[in-house]
Amino acid sequence: xxxxxxxxxxxxxxxxxxxxxxxxxxxxxxxxxxxxxxxxxxxxxxxxxxxxxxxxxxxxxxxxxxxxxxxxxxxxxxxxxxxxxxxxxxxxxxxxxxxxxxxxxxxxxxxxxxxxxxxxxxxxxxxxxxxxxxxxxxxxxxxxxxxxxxxxxxxxxxxxxxxxxxxxxxxxxxxxxxxxxxxxxxxxxxxxxxxxxxxxxxxxxxxxxxxxxxxxxxxxxxxxxxxxxxxxxxxxxxxxxxx
Amino acid sequence: xxxxxxxxxxxxxxxxxxxxxxxxxxxxxxxxxxxxxxxxxxxxxxxxxxxxxxxxxxxxxxxxxxxxxxxxxxxxxxxxxxxxxxxxxxxxxxxxxxxxxxxxxxxxxxxxxxxxxxxxxxxxxxxxxxxxxxxxxxxxxxxxxxxxxxxxxxxxxxxxxxxxxxxxxxxxxxxxxxxxxxxxxxxxxxxxxxxxxxxxxxxxxxxxxxxxxxxxxxxxxxxxxxxxxxxxxxxxxxxxxxxxxxx
Numbered sequence: 001x002x003x004x005x006x007x008x009x010x011x012x013x014x015x016x017x018x019x020x021x022x023x024x025x026x027x028x029x030x031x032x033x034x035x036x037x038x039x040x041x042x043x044x045x046x047x048x049x050x051x052x053x054x055x056x057x058x059x060x061x062x063x064x065x066x067x068x069x070x071x072x073x074x075x076x077x078x079x080x081x082x083x084x085x086x087x088x089x090x091x092x093x094x095x096x097x098x099x100x101x102x103x104x105x106x107x108x109x110x111x112x113x114x115x116x117x118x119x120x121x122x123x124x125x126x127x128x129x130x131x132x133x134x135x136x137x138x139x140x141x142x143x144x145x146x147x148x149x150x151x152x153x154x155x156x157x158x159x160x161x162x163x164x165x166x167x168x169x170x171x172x173x174x175x176x177x178x179x180x181x182x183x184x185x186x187x188x189x190x191x192x193x194x195x196x197x198x199x200x201x202x203x204x205x206x207x208x209x210x211x212x213x214x215x216x217x218x219x220x221x222x223x224x225x226x227x228x229x230x231x232x233x234x235x236x237x238x239x240x241x242x243x
Numbered sequence: 244x245x246x247x248x249x250x251x252x253x254x255x256x257x258x259x260x261x262x263x264x265x266x267x268x269x270x271x272x273x274x275x276x277x278x279x280x281x282x283x284x285x286x287x288x289x290x291x292x293x294x295x296x297x298x299x300x301x302x303x304x305x306x307x308x309x310x311x312x313x314x315x316x317x318x319x320x321x322x323x324x325x326x327x328x329x330x331x332x333x334x335x336x337x338x339x340x341x342x343x344x345x346x347x348x349x350x351x352x353x354x355x356x357x358x359x360x361x362x363x364x365x366x367x368x369x370x371x372x373x374x375x376x377x378x379x380x381x382x383x384x385x386x387x388x389x390x391x392x393x394x395x396x397x398x399x400x401x402x403x404x405x406x407x408x409x410x411x412x413x414x415x416x417x418x419x420x421x422x423x424x425x426x427x428x429x430x431x432x433x434x435x436x437x438x439x440x441x442x443x444x445x446x447x448x449x450x451x452x453x454x455x456x457x458x459x460x461x462x463x464x465x466x467x468x469x470x471x472x473x474x475x476x477x478x479x480x481x482x483x484x485x486x487x488x489x490x
Contacts, residue, residue, distance in 0.1 A: 011487030104319035182477030
C-alpha cells in the first residue's frame with residue numbers, strides 16, 4: 001500500500017534485534033572468560049569480582065555497580081527476546097514445516113536456526129532466573145559465595161543448561177549476523193562464510209569447554225569448602241572492612 | 244563416493260500424485276533404471292516414461308539448465324534434474340515435486356503462475372515516468388562493468404529452487420524469497436529505472452520483504468545458477484536500513 005511516509009518500524013526492529021544480539025553475544029564472551037578466572041585461583045577470581053565492584057577505581061567495593069550492570073543486561077535481554085520472538089514458528093504447522101524442511105534437505109544453516117529457536121526459548125526461563133539473582137544478590141559473588149550458589153542453592157544444573165544454550169545461541173547468532181549484514185564478506189561469500197562457520201564451531205567448543213570447567217571448579221569448591229565461616233573469601237593481600 | 248562400474252541399476256522413487264484425479268492419493272512409486280554413461284535425471288525420467296509408465300508427469304524444455312522447468316527435489320534438495328548426473332548420486336534416488344508451487348501432477352509444477360504473481364507484486368520492470376518510449380532515440384550508454392553486474396543478476400531463470408530451499412518462505416508463504424529480492428537488487432542497480440530508494444522500501448522494506456529473511460541461506464546453497472544471493476540480500480538489508488534513517 002502506498003503511503004506518504006515509509007513505515008520505518010520494520011527496519012528499526014531488524015536493526016535492534018541484530019544490535020542487541022551483538023551486544024549480548026559480546027557480553028557473554030567476556031562473562032564466561034571472567035568467570036573462568038576461578039580456574040587460575042581463588043584470588044584471581046576475587047580480584048576480578050572486586051574489579052567489577054569498582055575497587056580499583058574507588059578503593060572500595062560497590063556491588064551496586066554489578067546490580068546496575070545486571071539490570072542493564074536484563075533490559076537488553078528482554079528487548080532482544082521480545083523482538084526476536086517475532087521469528088519463532090507461530091503454530092505447530094509452521095514448526096513442523098521448518099523442521100521437516102531442514103531435516104529432509106539436510107541443510108546445516110536451517111538446522112542451526114532451529115537450535116537458536118530452541119536455545120532462545122530455554123533462555124527465556126534460565127536466563128531470567130540467573131539475571132534476576134545477579135541483580136538482587138550482586139554482593140554474593142566471589143570464590144565461595146558463587147560456589148555456594150552452585151552447590152548449596154542448587155543453581156548448578158540451571159547454570160549448565162544456561163551455559164549450553166547461551167554458547168550455542170550466541171555463536172550461531174554471531175555467525176548469522178556476519179552473513180546477514182555482509183560483514184567482511186570479501187570477494188567470495190563462499191569462502192568468507194566457510195571461515196565464519198569454522199570460527200563459530202571453534203568458539204562454541206572453546207567456550208563450552210571453558211564454561212564447563214569453570215562450573216566444575218565452582219562445584220568442587222562448593223562440595224569441599226566448609227561454609228561455616230560464612231560465604232566471604234578473605235584475600236591474603238587485599239584487606240577490606242566491608243568485604 | 245565409490246566409483247562403481249557403469250551398469251548400476253538405479254532405484255528411482257518418485258512421489259506421485261495427480262491432483263485432478265479425486266481417487267488418487269500422494270504415494271511413492273519406485274522404478275528401476277539401468278544406468279548409462281553420462282546419464283542425467285532428465286534421461287532417466289524419459290527412460291521411465293518411454294519404457295515403463297507413460298502416465299508419469301514431469302517438465303523439461305531446454306535440458307541445459309537455462310529454462311528452469313525441470314526443478315525438483317532430488318533426495319530432498321531442490322535442483323535442476325537436467326543438470327544432475329546420476330553418477331553423482333547413490334543408487335537409490337528419491338524425487339519429489341518442489342513444494343509451495345501449484346502441483347500439476349507428479350513432478351510437474353506451475354512455477355510460472357507463482358513467478359507472475361511475484362513480478363506483479365514487486366513491479367519488476369523499468370520505471371521511468373518521464374521517458375516517452377521512442378524507437379528513434381538512442382539508448383543511454385552504460386559502463387560495461389555495470390552492464391555485467393546487472394547481467395549477473397539477470398541470469399535468474401525463475402526455476403523456483405531458492406523458494407523451495409528457503410525455510411522462511413515454507414513457514415510464511417507471503418515472504419518474497421530470494422528470487423524476489425534478487426530482482427529488486429537488479430532493478431536498483433539499473434540507472435534506467437528511476438525508482439527511488441523510498442520506492443524500493445515500499446516494496447520490500449517489511450517483514451514480508453528483506454526484513455523477513457532469516458539468513459538460513461538455503462537459497463544461496465541451492466541456486467543452480469550460483470547467483471550471489473547472500474551478498475545481494477545483505478546489500479539490500481543495509482540499503483533499506485539507510486533508507487529508513489533518512490528524513
